[in-house]
Each structure stands twice: as C-alpha cells, then as structure tokens.
Amino acid sequence: MTAGSDLIERATLIAPNSVYPPWINRFGRWICWVGGLILFGWMCHNLDLRLDVLARGFTKLGVLTKAMFPPFANGGELRIVQSLLDTFAMAVSGTVLGIIVALPLGIIGAKTVIRNPVIHFAVRRTLDILRGVPVLVWALVMISAFGLGPIAGVIALALADFPHLSKQFAEAIENSDTRPSQGILASGGNRIEAMRLGLLPQVVPVMASQSLYTLESNFRNAAILGVVGAGGIGFELEERIRIFAFDQVAWIVVAYVLSVTLLDWLSSQVRARLV
Amino acid sequence: MSKSVDPTTNSDRSSWRLEQIVDHFEAERSRNLRRGRLQQLFQILVVTLLLGGAFQASGLFSSYLGDGALGRIGNFLSRLLPQLHHDRLFEDRATSGSLLYWFYDLDLWLKLLAETVQIAIVATVLGAIFALPLSFLAARNLAPAVWVYWTVRRISELVRTLPDIILALILVAAFGLGPIPGVIALTLGTTASLTKLFAEANEAADMHQLEAVQSAGGNWWQQLRFGLMPQVLPNLASYSLLRLEINVGGAAALGIVGAGGIGVELSRAITFTEFDTYFAVLIMIVGLIFVLDLTSEAIRDRLTGLEKGA
Numbered sequence: 001m002t003a004g005s006d007l008i009e010r011a012t013l014i015a016p017n018s019v020y021p022p023w024i025n026r027f028g029r030w031i032c033w034v035g036g037l038i039l040f041g042w043m044c045h046n047l048d049l050r051l052d053v054l055a056r057g058f059t060k061l062g063v064l065t066k067a068m069f070p071p072f073a074n075g076g077e078l079r080i081v082q083s084l085l086d087t088f089a090m091a092v093s094g095t096v097l098g099i100i101v102a103l104p105l106g107i108i109g110a111k112t113v114i115r116n117p118v119i120h121f122a123v124r125r126t127l128d129i130l131r132g133v134p135v136l137v138w139a140l141v142m143i144s145a146f147g148l149g150p151i152a153g154v155i156a157l158a159l160a161d162f163p164h165l166s167k168q169f170a171e172a173i174e175n176s177d178t179r180p181s182q183g184i185l186a187s188g189g190n191r192i193e194a195m196r197l198g199l200l201p202q203v204v205p206v207m208a209s210q211s212l213y214t215l216e217s218n219f220r221n222a223a224i225l226g227v228v229g230a231g232g233i234g235f236e237l238e239e240r241i242r243i244f245a246f247d248q249v250a251w252i253v254v255a256y257v258l259s260v261t262l263l264d265w266l267s268s269q270v271r272a273r274l275v
Numbered sequence: 276m277s278k279s280v281d282p283t284t285n286s287d288r289s290s291w292r293l294e295q296i297v298d299h300f301e302a303e304r305s306r307n308l309r310r311g312r313l314q315q316l317f318q319i320l321v322v323t324l325l326l327g328g329a330f331q332a333s334g335l336f337s338s339y340l341g342d343g344a345l346g347r348i349g350n351f352l353s354r355l356l357p358q359l360h361h362d363r364l365f366e367d368r369a370t371s372g373s374l375l376y377w378f379y380d381l382d383l384w385l386k387l388l389a390e391t392v393q394i395a396i397v398a399t400v401l402g403a404i405f406a407l408p409l410s411f412l413a414a415r416n417l418a419p420a421v422w423v424y425w426t427v428r429r430i431s432e433l434v435r436t437l438p439d440i441i442l443a444l445i446l447v448a449a450f451g452l453g454p455i456p457g458v459i460a461l462t463l464g465t466t467a468s469l470t471k472l473f474a475e476a477n478e479a480a481d482m483h484q485l486e487a488v489q490s491a492g493g494n495w496w497q498q499l500r501f502g503l504m505p506q507v508l509p510n511l512a513s514y515s516l517l518r519l520e521i522n523v524g525g526a527a528a529l530g531i532v533g534a535g536g537i538g539v540e541l542s543r544a545i546t547f548t549e550f551d552t553y554f555a556v557l558i559m560i561v562g563l564i565f566v567l568d569l570t571s572e573a574i575r576d577r578l579t580g581l582e583k584g585a
Contacts, residue, residue: 040400043393047454047535057450057459064449089332096326132564134528136440136538137557140545145351150333224440227532234441241444249445253437260436 068250080236080252084259087232090150090225091218094157099211101162106169106207113173124170127163135160139225153230157218165214172206173199205274212267212274219263223256357551378555384540388559391536394457394529395522401458402465403515409466410473411499417477427470434467439525443534454535461522461529469518476510477503513575520564520571527560 012019073080107113109123139156146152181198189197226234233256240248291299357377375381409427411417418424439460446456485502493501530538537560544552 040397043397046393047390047397047458049397049455049458053450053455057446057455061446061449064445086332089329092326092329093333096329128568129561129565132524132561132568133557134524136528136531137541137560140531140541141355141553144545144548144550145348154333220436220438224438227440227444237441238444241448244448253441257433257436264436 064244064246067244067246070247071250071254072247073251074245074248076236076248080233080255083226083231083233083236084255086150087222087226087234088219088259088263090153090157090222090230090232091215093154094222095161095211095215095218097154097158098161098165098214101158102165102169105162105166106173109166109170110173111170112176112178124167127166130159131163131167133160135221136224136228139228139230143229148229148231150231153222153225153232156225156230157221160221161214161218165210168210169203169207172203172210176202209271209274212271216264216267219260351550354550355554357554377551379552380540384537384556384559387530387537387540388563390454391526391530391538391560392523392563394454394461394526394536395519398458398461398465398526399515399519399522401462402469402518403511405462405466406469406473407511409470410477413470413474414477416480416482417499417503428474431467431470434463435471437464439464440528440532443529444532447533452533452535457526457529457534457536460534461525464525465518465522469514472514472518473507473511476507476514480506509578513578516571516575516578520568523564523567527564 008019105123105127109120109127111120114120135156138159139153142152142156142159146155176199178198180202181194184194184198185191222230222232223234223237226232226236227238229235233252237249237252237256240246240252359374359377378384409431412419412423413427413431415424418427442463443456443460446459450456450459480503484506485498488498488502526536527538527541530536530540531542533539533542537556540556541553541560544550544556
C-alpha cells in the first residue's frame with residue numbers, strides 16, 4: 001500500500017495532469033456523457049422505444065421464429081430457385097448497365113484525364129449527390145415509370161450503381177502510373193495507343209474487381225427490390241410474410257443466404273485471380 | 276510462362292545452336308499464345324452466355340417497354356417535375372405554382388426527416404455498443420478461444436448477408452408498423468458490420484501496449500481499457516460515423532416497407548401518384564444525406580488525423 005502511494009506521489013510530481021486530470025476536463029467529459037445520454041434517451045422516447053413495447057414485440061417475434069422451424073417450401077422449391085436466378089439475372093444486367101454508364105463518366109471524372117477543374121468538380125459533385133439516393137427509392141420511381149417487373153429493378157440498380165462505379169473508376173485511373181503512357185507517347189504512339197497499352201492494362205483488373213464487388217452487392221439489392229414489385233426473390237419473400245407463412249419464409253431466407261455465400265465465394269475467387 | 280522457355284537457365288541446352296534456341300522459343304511461344312487464345316475464347320463465350328441469359332431473364336431484350344417508350348419516360352419525367360410559376364414562386368402554399376405549394380406538407384416531412392435521422396442515430400449507437408464487446412471476441416489476438424472467434428465471425432457474416440429491408444419486413448410483422456422495427460433491423464445490421472470492422476481494428480492494434488499494462492499488474496479489463504482503447508478508439512469512432520451515413524440512407528428506405536421515417540411518405544406519394552411530391556421528398560432526402568456525408572467526412576478526416584498524429 002505504501003509502495004503504491006509512493007509511486008502515485010512520484011507520478012504526480014512527473015505528470016500531474018495524467019494522474020489527476022484537471023477538474024475542467026473531468027467536468028467537461030462528465031457533461032458530455034450526461035448530455036449524450038439525455039439526448040439518446042430523448043430520441044428513444046421520440047421513437048416510442050419503450051421496454052413494454054419491445055417486450056411485446058420480442059414475444060411475438062419469438063412466436064414467429066418458432067413458426068419458422070422446420071423450414072418448409074410447400075412444394076415451391078422450383079419456383080424459389082427460379083426466382084433466385086431471376087434475382088441474379090437482374091443483378092447482372094443492372095451491373096452491366098451501370099458499368100456502361102460509369103465508364104465514360106469515370107474517365108471524365110479522373111483528374112489526370114480531364115484537367116479542367118470545373119468539369120471535374122461538376123462531375124464529382126453530381127455523382128456525390130446521386131450517390132445519396134437509396135436503390136429502393138430509385139426502384140419506386142422506376143416501377144411507376146416502367147410498370148411492375150424486373151426491367152424497372154434493373155434500371156434502378158444501374159442508377160444506384162453508376163455513381164459509385166464512376167467514382168471508383170475515376171480513382172483507379174487517377175491512381176494509375178502515368179509513366180507507361182508517357183513512354184508510349186515518347187516512342188511515337190498516339191493518345192489512343194497510349195490509353196490502350198499504357199493505361200488499360202493497369203486499370204482493367206482494378207475495374208473488373210470493383211465491378212464484381214458491385215455485382216455481389218447488387219445481388220443483395222436486387223433481392224430487396226422484389227419487395228416493392230420488381231419480381232425475384234424479394235417478391236416471393238414479401239408474399240410469404242404477408243400471409244404469415246413463416247416456415248416458407250425461413251426456407252427462402254436459407255436458400256437466399258446460401259446463394260449469397262456461394263456468389264461471394266465465387267466472386268472472391270475470381271477477384272483474387274484478377275489482382 | 277516465359278521463364279520456362281528461357282534457354283539460358285538450362286545448362287544442358289547451352290550447347291544448342293542459336294537457330295535451335297530460336298526455333299524452340301518460337302514453338303513454345305506460339306503454343307502458349309494458342310492456349311491463351313482458346314482460354315480467352317472460352318471465357319468470352321461463358322460471359323456472353325451469362326450476360327445473354329441475364330438480359331433475357333430480366334426483360335432487357337424483349338419489347339417490354341412497348342411503343343413510344345422514350346415518350347413515356349419523358350412524360351413520366353415531366354410529371355416528376357412540379358409546375359412552378361416564376362412570378363408566384365414565394366407565395367403561400369394555397370397558391371398553385373409556388374414553392375410552398377410544391378412542398379405542401381413541409382412540416383410533416385421535416386418531422387419525418389428528423390425521425391429518420393433519429394432512427395439512424397439510435398441504431399448506430401446501439402449497434403456500436405453491442406459491437407464493442409463482440410469485437411473483442413471476434414479479434415484473433417483477443418479472443419479467449421478459437422471457437423469463440425470462429426462462432427462470432429460466422430454469425431456476424433450470416434447477419435450481414437441479410438439486407439436491412441428483409442430484416443425489417445420480418446420485424447414489421449412482429450412489431451407492427453412504426454419506427455421500432457426499423458431501429459431493430461438497422462441495429463442488427465450495424466452490430467454485425469461494426470463487429471467485423473471493430474475486430475479488424477483490434478487485430479491491427481499493437482499488442483505490446485496491452486502486455487505493458489499486464490506487466491504493470493493490470494487485469495484483462497484494464498488491459499483493454501488502457502492498452503487497447505486509446506489505440507483503436509479513433510478508428511472505431513470513424514467506422515461508426517461511416518456506418519451512421521449508411522444508416523441514414525437505410526432508414527430513409529426502410530419507411531417504404533412501413534418501418535417509420537421519411538420513406539413512409541415516399542411510399543404514400545407513389546401510391547397516390549403524386550410524383551412531384553415524390554420528387555420534393557427525394558430532394559430533401561438527398562440534401563440531408565449530402566450534408567451529413569460532408570460533415571461526417573470532415574469529422575472522420577480529423578479523427579484519423581488524430582490517430583496518425585498520436
């Protein structure tokens with residue numbers, strides 16, 4: 001005990017503020033904690049996040065979860081697999097459309113290609129703004145424009161993807177080494193050749209890897225688009241939830257999780273070979 | 276590939292004449308090229324089939340849009356835009372053609388927007404609180420046993436494969452319409468993703484500092500508090516802010532399935548084909564997310580700067 005207090009005394013001599021922080025710091029920290037806690041409590045109150053409501057909800061959730069076991073497809077296995085494939089098709093088409101739109105925008109958005117700062121700024125900021133729109137929000141608009149069906153989902157996916165992809169493509173181009181292109185220009189190549197032989201070999205693997213990553217996330221996104229009427233697995237799921245057939249819901253969720261895992265694994269294998 | 280045909284590396288080939296070496300090289304090279312081309316052809320074939328099938332299944336090929344598709348899109352876009360009159364722009368909401376007539380339910384939308392932000396904040400805070408202890412279990416250098424590490428990681432991966440919307444859909448069935456299922460769905464997703472990110476930050480931490488606390492007599496809790504936390508806290512805060520940005524977008528979309536927030540209004544506007552209202556709400560959402568992104572990015576830059584400075 002005495003040794004301990006001795007140590008503390010010596011430490012206080014060396015660095016008084018770290019042993020006993022000044023009261024203003026301690027007080028400030030305390031105020032922050034209490035203020036944050038009050039703010040958080042106020043928000044919970046606003047959202048009606050009360051214990052009795054939660055308890056009731058979780059009890060009901062327990063009943064629903066019990067109804068999920070054992071998962072049972074009720075003869076709809078083929079239909080569910082078919083709709084999973086449809087969802088995948090939507091994801092692929094959406095990704096490809098997104099890539100097609102993003103390629104020119106990525107090139108324009110790259111600082112190293114278009115040196116005009118006004119264009120660069122305008123493109124980047126517009127993309128930043130568009131990136132804020134959730135895919136489901138696009139889907140609602142597209143469904144009212146194109147009617148129910150996967151085509152609306154595909155266009156919504158592409159719209160939600162191209163701002164992300166453009167930004168990533170632009171960054172890939174900016175991060176590439178300019179010396180190969182300079183070498184080609186110096187040895188008599190024109191700008192097209194410099195791009196084809198100096199730039200593309202560097203950026204294509206990066207872009208392909210990012211596109212695959214987008215495909216993965218699009219498979220998840222495509223699944224939720226069905227909920228608002230773009231077909232696919234989300235539609236099947238929503239239908240089963242609406243009629244409280246939770247054993248079928250569980251079957252669909254398991255099938256979906258397995259296919260997501262499979263796709264992620266395949267894509268990561270390909271990406272590992274690319275980069 | 277070129278290494279295997281390099282004749283100088285093989286001592287028994289050193290006696291070859293130059294023509295032989297060149298012949299050998301050429302043969303090998305053309306074989307390689309042929310094989311590469313075949314492989315490429317095969318890959319292109321597979322990708323083409325995949326794309327063709329995907330386009331076919333998602334209706335990109337079929338004349339689904341019918342006649343005058345462009346006209347219909349144009350028509351739709353024009354319905355999305357409000358009818359504003361430049362001379363009546365700043366009149367009250369009863370005058371058609373004014374800005375307030377377009378944003379006719381501004382008070383309600385602002386309230387719902389605030390609710391969206393609150394859903395996102397509460398879910399992020401709860402998610403971060405749950406993720407913090409889980410991240411110790413999911414970090415290879417801190418987990419008490421391998422099976423704990425493995426289990427926590429797999430469960431967090433499993434939850435991450437389920438989109439928030441699907442979780443919310445199931446939770447709405449249990450909790451009823453309102454913000455609560457939204458909060459829970461986002462909290463689940465946030466917990467799972469932050470557990471992974473936090474765990475990776477923990478794994479990158481310098482273990483010597485924990486050992487120093489241990490050798491000074493600190494227990495497990497003190498090691499984490501004084502050895503680990505000061506190292507990883509800026510990172511954790513930065514990840515949480517990033518997740519907050521994502522959650523605001525997520526909370527805005529959750530309303531579409533009835534889980535509270537501004538999305539409810541979006542879904543209502545579409546149901547009643549009030550496309551100009553939809554556009555107005557969309558502008559508010561995008562503006563909110565844009566401002567939030569900028570703020571959070573500035574804070575995150577400062578946080579990671581702090582970490583580098585320390």
